[in-house]
Amino acid sequence: MTGDQHTQVVIVGGGQSGLAAGYHLRRLGLDFVILDAQAEPGGAWQHAWDSLHLFSPAAYSSLPGRPMPLQAGETYPDAGHVVAYLTEYERRYEFPVQRPVRVSGVHQDGRFLRVETDSGSWHARAVISATGTWWRPFLPAVPGRADFRGQQLHTVEYRNPRNFAGQRVVVVGGGNSGAQIAADLAYNTELTWVTQRPPSFLPDDIDGRALFNVATARRRALDEGRTDTGGVASLGDIVAVPPVRETRDAGLLKASPMFVRLERDGVVWADGTRAQADAVIWCTGFRPALSHLAPLQLRGRRGHIATVGTRAVDEPRLHLLGYGDWTGPASATLIGVGRPARDAAREIAALLAV
Structure with missing residues (x-):
C-alpha cells in the first residue's frame, strides 16, 4: 500500500x-x-x-x-x-x-x-x-556500565540459560521478569540476583485474576474519592509462579542489595565487596x-x-x-x-x- x-x-x-x-x-x-x-x-x-x-x-x-x-x-x-x-x-x-x-x-x-x-x-x-x-527497554544509569567487558543484555534480549551455562551471571531487578530469569539461571550458572529492595513475593495462591481484581478495586476507590488501597503493590512485587516458587523454596533464589557500580570484570557494592561477572542481565523494566x-x-x-x-x-x-x-x-x-x-x-x- x-x-x-x-x-x-x-x-x-x-x-x-x-x-x-x-x-x-x-x-x-x-x-x-x-x-x-x-x-x-x-x-x-x-x-x-x-x-x-x-x-x-x-x-x-x-x-x-x-x-x-x-x-x-x-x-x-x-x-x-x-x-x-x-x-x-x-x-x-x-x-x-x-x-x-x-x-x-x-x-x-x-x-x-x-x-x-x-x-x-x-x-x-x-x-x-x-x-x-x-x-522501549529501560537501562539505569549505573556508574561504570560502559567499562564492563562482559556481556550486557536487557530482558528483551534474553532467551534461555543455555548460552550462560557455567558462567557468573548477575541478574538485576526485583520484579517478575527479574525473578523469573533468575530462577531460569539458578541451576546451571553462578548466579547473583540483585534487587533495589528486598524481594517481596505475593502469596503463593495469588495469580493474575486476583491481581486484576485488586487493581480494579483500587481504581474504583480512587475514582470515588475513597482511600487509596495501594492496589497490587500492597500485596508484593513478584507473582510466585511455579518455577519461581520451586527455585525460591530450594534456597537458590536469594537476593543481594543493589551494587553501586560496575567495573571491567564485575560489580562493586557500597562496602567495597566485589563479585566477578561474565554477564549482566538488566531486568529493569x-x-x-x-x-x-x-x-x-x-x-x-x-x-x-x-x-x-x-x-x-x-x-x-x-x-x-x-x-x-x-x-x-x-x-x-x-x-x-x-x-x-x-x-x-x-x-x-x-x-x-x-
Whole structure:
C-alpha cells in the first residue's frame, strides 16, 4: 500500500491491546485499520524468553469474545501458546491488519489525524495508540556500565540459560521478569540476583485474576474519592509462579542489595565487596513506546501524556491503550485490556457521531 488512505480509526499496534480495540470497534460498526510493525501476529509475546509463562490460567487470560483454550500439560500457558491464541483471534475476527507497517508519526491535520508510515499515510478521525512498552527497554544509569567487558543484555534480549551455562551471571531487578530469569539461571550458572529492595513475593495462591481484581478495586476507590488501597503493590512485587516458587523454596533464589557500580570484570557494592561477572542481565523494566506521538506535542514536563481514562486530555481524538494502570487498571494484561478497550471504542463512537 502506498499513497494516502482514509478510515474512521487507525489502531497503531497489532498486539493484544490493538486486537481488543479492534474487537470493540467492530462490534460498534466502525471502520478501522490496524497497523502492526511486526512481520507476524502475536505482538511482543513472540519475542519473549523461552520459559516465560502467564501468571494466570488460560480461563483468566482471555481477550473479549474468545476464551483462551487450555494448553495441554500446563496450568499457566507459555508464551508460544499466547502467540497461537492471538494469531487465531486475529484470523477469527478477520481484522484488517496491515503488516509489517511502521508508523513514524501522528500529526494533526485539520479535522483528521494524519498517520505517517513507511508505506504511505492514513487520515483518520481517531487514533488508538496500542504499541505497549516492550520496544522501549529501560537501562539505569549505573556508574561504570560502559567499562564492563562482559556481556550486557536487557530482558528483551534474553532467551534461555543455555548460552550462560557455567558462567557468573548477575541478574538485576526485583520484579517478575527479574525473578523469573533468575530462577531460569539458578541451576546451571553462578548466579547473583540483585534487587533495589528486598524481594517481596505475593502469596503463593495469588495469580493474575486476583491481581486484576485488586487493581480494579483500587481504581474504583480512587475514582470515588475513597482511600487509596495501594492496589497490587500492597500485596508484593513478584507473582510466585511455579518455577519461581520451586527455585525460591530450594534456597537458590536469594537476593543481594543493589551494587553501586560496575567495573571491567564485575560489580562493586557500597562496602567495597566485589563479585566477578561474565554477564549482566538488566531486568529493569520498560517505558511506553510513544515516539510516534511526538509530533502531537502532548507530553508534559516529565514526558507523560495526560489522560482521562484512555483519552488524551489535549487531543480527544487520541486514545492510549495497554500501557498499564495509567490507561486503565491492569490494561497491560490480556484479561485487563478488554474493559478500557471497550470504553475507548465507545468514546470514539460518540465522537464520530457528532
